[in-house]
Each structure stands twice: as C-alpha cells, then as structure tokens.
Amino acid sequence: MNMAYANATQTAAPGLMARMIAAMAARKVYRTTMTELQSLDNRDLADLGISRSMIRAIAYEAAYGK
Template sequence: MSMGAMPNRKLRALPTAPIFCSAAYILHRSNRRGTIMAISISRNGSAAVLDAGRTFFNQKREQIARGFAGYAVYRRTRSELASLSDRSLADLGIARSNIRRMALEAAYGV
C-alpha cells in the first residue's frame, strides 16, 4: 500500500455542526465489530465569541509590541548617529540632515 492510500474502512460524514461552532472536529472510525466511535469537540456560541475576542486582542498586543520595538530601534539609531561628529558623519557619507531619514529606514524600512 502506498503512503497516500487509505485503508478500506467505513467512513461516513455526519451533518455538520451549527455555524456558531468555531471549532468542530468529528472523527469517525469503525472498529472490528463494525461499531462507530465518534469523538466530537464543539463550542457553543459564547465560547466562539470569546475565542474571537482573544484572537483580536492578541493580534493588537503583538502589533503594539512591534511598534514599541521599532520605535526603540529608531531612537537608538537616531541618538547614535546624532552623537557622531560632523567629520565622522562625513566619513560615513551621511549628512546631518539625513539622520532622521536613516533612522526611520533602519527601524521601519520606510
């Protein structure tokens, strides 16, 4: 039997769970006696809403954390370049008026 082939078992689909179930997984198997085992995990409407809320707030939290991290890179880059003398900046090929733009590029890729 090839790896992609499934053994010949009795599999049948049951009606799907209601729309408000965000995670409904139904597994059907037949054993030697021909009985069907069903393992079902479903959630009611309020649990689905709570899951959606958690997802939303986790995404916002990660977005805020990325913003703070980017701003920290911007501040550090700008302060380091601003602390250099005009001669050091000229050696690097950077004009003092370009420090802000270079810090934005380093932090945000703008």
C-alpha cells in the same frame, strides 16, 4: 449572609498586543539610531557619507523600512 459578585476582565486581542510590541520595538530602533548618529561629529558622519540632514531619514528606514 453570602454575597455573590462577578469579576469580568477584558484583555487586548492577541493580534493587537503583537502589533503594539512590534511598534514599541521599532520605535526603540528609531530612537537608538537617532541618538547614535546624532552623537557623531561631522567628520565621522562625513566618513560614513552621511550629512546631518539625512539622520532622521536613515533612522526611519532602519526602524520601519522604506
């Protein structure tokens, strides 16, 4: 006896996939910037003209723009 079956596969829309990849890349830039700036000591940050309270905003701007 032969049995038939159907196999349906649904994938994400190409535009959605591109947006997801772009969002993941931006998040990686944010995390990397945060990590690198947080690893600096206060003197290095002062040399750059950055206070610790500015790190989050700088990382956000680097990843997502203004």
